[in-house]
Every structure is written in C-alpha cells, then in structure tokens.
Amino acid sequence: MAFADGSKEEEKRLLSLKENTLSKIKQLGPEDIKQLPAIINHFFSDLFNSKTRMTFEEIKDDMKKKKVGLKTRGEIWEFFEHLLEIEYAEKTISSEEFKKIIDKFQIIINGIMSEIIFKKKLQSGSSSLIYEPKSTGSKNMEASKERTEIKKDFSIAEIFDMVHKARIYLKNGEKKEAREVYSKILSLYSKLSSPAKKEVHFHITKLYEKF
Numbered sequence: 001m002a003f004a005d006g007s008k009e010e011e012k013r014l015l016s017l018k019e020n021t022l023s024k025i026k027q028l029g030p031e032d033i034k035q036l037p038a039i040i041n042h043f044f045s046d047l048f049n050s051k052t053r054m055t056f057e058e059i060k061d062d063m064k065k066k067k068v069g070l071k072t073r074g075e076i077w078e079f080f081e082h083l084l085e086i087e088y089a090e091k092t093i094s095s096e097e098f099k100k101i102i103d104k105f106q107i108i109i110n111g112i113m114s115e116i117i118f119k120k121k122l123q124s125g126s127s128s129l130i131y132e133p134k135s136t137g138s139k140n141m142e143a144s145k146e147r148t149e150i151k152k153d154f155s156i157a158e159i160f161d162m163v164h165k166a167r168i169y170l171k172n173g174e175k176k177e178a179r180e181v182y183s184k185i186l187s188l189y190s191k192l193s194s195p196a197k198k199e200v201h202f203h204i205t206k207l208y209e210k211f
Contacts, residue, residue, distance in 0.1 A: 014116065015117075017047060021039065022109065029095075030094065033093055036105075037083060040080075040105065041056075059076075059080075060164075066116075070156045074199065077160060079108060159203075163200075163207050167210065
C-alpha cells in the first residue's frame with residue numbers, strides 16, 4: 001500500500017481527504033457515535049491508498065510500515081482503544097464526551113497529515129529542509145552520545161506494542177498475563193532516555209489505572 005506518486009498531486013489528495021473527513025465529523029452528534037468508526041476507517045484506508053477497508057489492527061500495522069512517528073502512533077492507538085471501549089460497552093455518551101472525542105480525532109487528523117506531507121516533501125528532494133553542521137572535538141562526542149540515545153529510544157515502539165497487548169489481556173480478563181507484560185514494559189521504560197520516557201509515560205500510566 002504505497003502512497004501515490006507525484007508530490008504536488010499527492011499533497012492535494014491528502015488535503016482534500018482531510019477537509020472531507022473534517023466536514024463529515026462536524027455533522028455528527030452524540031447519537032451518531034456508531035458512525036464514527038466507519039468514518040475513521042474510511043479516512044485511514046484512503047490515507048494509505050488501501051483498495052479495501054482496513055481494520056483498526058491493519059491500520060496500526062500500516063502506520064508502523066509507513067514509519068509514522070511514535071508519539072502520533074501512540075495517540076492514535078489510545079484513541080482507537082477508547083472508541084472500542086465505547087462500542088463494546090454500548091453506552092450512551094454525553095454531548096461533552098462526544099465533543100472531546102471529535103476534538104481528539106481532529107487533532108489526530110491534523111497531526112498525521114502534517115507529518116506525512118512533510119515527509120513527502122523531503123522524499124521529493126527538498127533536502128535543504130535539513131541542515132547538519134559539521135562537528136569537531138567535544139561536539140563529535142555529543143553527537144555520538146545523541147546517536148546512542150536514539151538507539152535506546154527504538155524501545156518506544158516495542159513499549160507501545162506491549163501496552164496494546166496488555167490492554168487486550170485485560171479486556172479478556174487475563175490479569176496475570178497483563179501483569180507479566182506490564183512488568184516487561186517497566187523494564188524497557190527504565191532504559192529509555194528522559195525525552196523518550198516523556199513520550200510513553202502517559203500511556204503506561206493509563207494502562208496501570210486499568211489494573
């Protein structure tokens with residue numbers, strides 16, 4: 001499922017998709033909450049040029065393949081799981097709660113669109129957007145340290161996967177398995193850099209609250 005060729009045309013397509021999706025969700029009310037998953041599904045399927053409608057799990061997998069930023073991915077996963085909880089509970093939601101859901105989805109749309117369009121511009125040859133000054137002496141040591149930190153932060157992706165796995169265990173009533181996964185999450189978390197810890201702390205805390 002590759003993005004379409006042609007940077008300008010692709011940017012227009014993405015912006016059109018964004019505007020159409022925002023227009024649809026603005027017409028919804030709390031009583032229309034069951035329509036929202038289909039709109040979200042349609043948005044991501046079109047975003048990733050899928051010929052068939054994608055499940056939430058397939059969307060998550062595709063975001064990994066497209067290397068969507070870890071923070072953006074985490075926010076989207078959290079949003080999906082909140083929607084699934086509402087769907088499974090079959091509860092009526094208030095206008096205030098519905099507004100929060102819609103506002104969150106708009107933030108997600110704007111965030112992932114900005115990220116993808118920026119990456120497309122880089123891929124099209126706008127390398128002048130990145131400037132890396134040459135480093136010498138102590139600056140080289142700092143750069144080496146920074147690269148080491150980046151390598152550590154690859155554990156963030158694994159943590160997001162494990163948080164999702166633990167939530168599935170909890171939904172199925174398998175608390176022992178969920179706690180085992182949670183223990184592994186904490187072990188990985190302790191090895192992250194401070195900036196990386198900030199990215200995943202919220203999601204780990206939310207998971208802890210479910211025990």
